Amino acid sequence: MDILTGLLTTAFLAGGVLALAALGEVLAERVGVVNLGVEGLMAMGAITGIATVTSVPSPMLGFLAALVVGALFGMLFASATVLLRANQVLCGLALTLMGTGLASTIGRNYSGMPAPVTFEPVQIPLLSQIPVLGPAFFSQNILVYLIYLVLPIFFSYLMFSTRHGLNMRAVGENPAAADAAGIPVNLMRFSYVTIGSALAAGAGAYLTLAFVPSWSDGVVAGRGWIAVALVIFAGYRPIMAALSGLLFGLITALGFIGQARGWPVAPAFLSMLPYLGTVAFIIVPVLAWQKMRRAMAAPAALAVPYFRDMR
Amino acid sequence: MFGSLRLQRLPSAHPGIALAARAAAIFIALFVAGIAIAIAGMNPIELGGRVISASFGSAFGMEDLGVLVIPLILTGLAVAVGQQIGAWNIGAEGQFYAGAFAASAVGLFVPGPQWMILILMFIAGTVGGAVWILVPTLARAYANVNELITTLLLNFVATLLVYYVSTGPWRDRSGMANSATPPLSADVPYFWGIVHWGFPIAIGLAVVVALALSFSKWGYEVRLVGSNPSAAKYAGIPVRKHLITVMLLSGAIAGLAGMLEIAGTVHRLQGGISNNFGYLGIMVAVLARGSPLGVIFSGALMAFILNSGIILQTQGLTTSVVLAITGFILFLTAIGDELSYYRITREKA
Numbered sequence: 041m042d043i044l045t046g047l048l049t050t051a052f053l054a055g056g057v058l059a060l061a062a063l064g065e066v067l068a069e070r071v072g073v074v075n076l077g078v079e080g081l082m083a084m085g086a087i088t089g090i091a092t093v094t095s096v097p098s099p100m101l102g103f104l105a106a107l108v109v110g111a112l113f114g115m116l117f118a119s120a121t122v123l124l125r126a127n128q129v130l131c132g133l134a135l136t137l138m139g140t141g142l143a144s145t146i147g148r149n150y151s152g153m154p155a156p157v158t159f160e161p162v163q164i165p166l167l168s169q170i171p172v173l174g175p176a177f178f179s180q181n182i183l184v185y186l187i188y189l190v191l192p193i194f195f196s197y198l199m200f201s202t203r204h205g206l207n208m209r210a211v212g213e214n215p216a217a218a219d220a221a222g223i224p225v226n227l228m229r230f231s232y233v234t235i236g237s238a239l240a241a242g243a244g245a246y247l248t249l250a251f252v253p254s255w256s257d258g259v260v261a262g263r264g265w266i267a268v269a270l271v272i273f274a275g276y277r278p279i280m281a282a283l284s285g286l287l288f289g290l291i292t293a294l295g296f297i298g299q300a301r302g303w304p305v306a307p308a309f310l311s312m313l314p315y316l317g318t319v320a321f322i323i324v325p326v327l328a329w330q331k332m333r334r335a336m337a338a339p340a341a342l343a344v345p346y347f348r349d350m351r
Numbered sequence: 352m353f354g355s356l357r358l359q360r361l362p363s364a365h366p367g368i369a370l371a372a373r374a375a376a377i378f379i380a381l382f383v384a385g386i387a388i389a390i391a392g393m394n395p396i397e398l399g400g401r402v403i404s405a406s407f408g409s410a411f412g413m414e415d416l417g418v419l420v421i422p423l424i425l426t427g428l429a430v431a432v433g434q435q436i437g438a439w440n441i442g443a444e445g446q447f448y449a450g451a452f453a454a455s456a457v458g459l460f461v462p463g464p465q466w467m468i469l470i471l472m473f474i475a476g477t478v479g480g481a482v483w484i485l486v487p488t489l490a491r492a493y494a495n496v497n498e499l500i501t502t503l504l505l506n507f508v509a510t511l512l513v514y515y516v517s518t519g520p521w522r523d524r525s526g527m528a529n530s531a532t533p534p535l536s537a538d539v540p541y542f543w544g545i546v547h548w549g550f551p552i553a554i555g556l557a558v559v560v561a562l563a564l565s566f567s568k569w570g571y572e573v574r575l576v577g578s579n580p581s582a583a584k585y586a587g588i589p590v591r592k593h594l595i596t597v598m599l600l601s602g603a604i605a606g607l608a609g610m611l612e613i614a615g616t617v618h619r620l621q622g623g624i625s626n627n628f629g630y631l632g633i634m635v636a637v638l639a640r641g642s643p644l645g646v647i648f649s650g651a652l653m654a655f656i657l658n659s660g661i662i663l664q665t666q667g668l669t670t671s672v673v674l675a676i677t678g679f680i681l682f683l684t685a686i687g688d689e690l691s692y693y694r695i696t697r698e699k700a
Contacts, residue, residue, distance in 0.1 A: 120685065124686055126686045126689040140674060141678055268500060269500045306519060308519075309511075312512075318504050319486065319487075323490045326496055327494055347360065
């Protein structure tokens with residue numbers, strides 16, 4: 041395998057975690073709810089995935105279990121932020137602390153243990169023969185196709201080409217107007233926050249069942265926060281979220297290659313790259329693309345609770 | 352449905368109800384934690400008794416609490432100061448490490464008398480913390496980039512940096528353990544038992560900040576910017592200047608927490624010197640409703656909860672339980688905060 045193929049293979053694999061979590065956050069933010077609990081949801085998903093496959097050796101079951109746990113935590117978060125209209129920032133931070141703490145507590149018995157079963161790579165017939173892209177993309181585990189192809193295209197179509205998607209965006213831009221037009225604002229918010237949370241937890245399971253693949257304390261390592269930042273960078277668009285996940289996969293892959301090839305940089309500095317990169321990527325576009333600002337702007341009602349009685 | 356009663360949302364929350372909501376949140380969270388402990392097959396009442404006697408039953412227990420209170424008051428104060436102007440500094444953890452890192456550089460490599468080293472470490476710690484929040488501050492002030500995410504991401508960078516120097520170039524080469532630096536050349540003197548002078552410094556700083564915010568022109572302007580930035584701008588208050596100074600001050604306070612922790616408690620730089628102090632500081636500030644004086648009390652409360660977690664470690668629990676319980680308290684507090692805006696009124700016939 042040449043260096044480019046190796047780099048891309050790792051990039052697709054590593055970026056999948058961020059792409060899936062960012063996709064989930066796009067859904068929540070498009071309906072006007074900022075969920076800062078992604079980091080905690082990923083930790084819960086990661087430990088759920090490992091714990092499930094330790095008793096039942098099926099990676100798919102582990103992934104599905106993580107989705108369910110994520111949806112349950114998402115409903116808890118949505119009950120507080122959408123139904124009771126509590127502060128979204130506080131509830132999100134709370135969810136991150138709860139999820140991270142709970143996952144570490146449960147994870148003590150699984151620490152350092154490699155996943156007994158993992159998602160195995162699948163060779164797609166014909167397509168895997170394409171030079172470079174074949175081995176790098178079309179020979180990955182099945183979740184990779186879900187994350188980079190199926191989900192982004194589906195949600196992009198849903199969001200921008202259907203009536204439902206128009207309603208969805210209306211809820212995020214102007215909930216009062218949406219409500220007046222008969223769109224069920226709270227139901228819409230509750231549902232997409234729940235789905236988004238499920239995807240975030242799924243990203244955690246992907247981490248421990250396909251990418252790392254093992255549990256250790258702090259395995260999520262800020263990826264949830266990077267995912268939240270990527271949503272801004274991706275301009276709240278599903279396909280862009282998947283692509284920016286890939287971009288960060290590439291940065292992570294560069295770090296790996298640097299370590300493997302013995303570049304004269306300490307591994308700790310290579311590990312800093314994704315975090316520093318994220319900081320740069322949310323600051324630079326604001327300065328550079330003044331004209332794009334409107335197209336890439338956040339939903340107008342983001343993080344604003346909706347009070348029907350105070351319209 | 353409720354007869355003539357109806358729920359009314361008021362424009363401002365009743366502070367008494369908000370405080371009661373906090374007490375209820377802590378009570379419920381500890382109750383749920385107790386149930387979880389019981390399900391895990393342990394006796395929560397017996398464990399609770401053990402925690403209380405270990406914390407308050409002896410001078411040693413009280414001293415342990417005193418040591419933990421120092422960084423929690425300071426990181427809580429750092430977050431609270433930011434909240435006063437409407438900035439979320441979620442990066443106190445990183446600024447804590449940056450302050451510890453900068454102060455260690457002085458303590459390891461600068462020769463001189465103790466008092467001079469301590470003053471230099473103090474300066475290095477605060478400057479280190481302020482430098483760590485500099486980029487998020489400028490990005491917020493000049494490009495309106497959300498400081499929440501940028502401050503948080505830098506936490507991971509600071510943790511990696513401290514891990515790198517303490518296991519790499521600054522590693523103690525004399526002993527067997529190679530994950531820490533050699534002891535620093537200066538220590539903060541003890542104030543009471545093993546509690547160092549950081550204790551009165553932290554409380555004093557909280558009082559000074561509270562006074563400055565309440566009674567100075569600067570404090571008045573900062574609070575005005577925090578409650579209504581556009582009105583403040585219209586009134587001719589230099590919003591950007593205040594935002595920058597307050598955020599840098601917030602970073603400096605968190606950096607001071609890191610400096611005091613290594614110079615007063617740990618005495619050498621190593622990875623994991625922070626017991627999530629930066630994240631728990633968010634909780635301290637929220638429990639205090641962003642009040643610098645309240646931080647002293649909520650910091651003490653948080654120290655008790657954290658210390659309980661440390662005591663329970665010997666009972667087969669981990670300190671990550673504390674993080675989970677803290678998150679739960681924060682969650683309930685957020686809900687309680689919103690509910691304290693409501694009033695039940697009787698409709699006039």
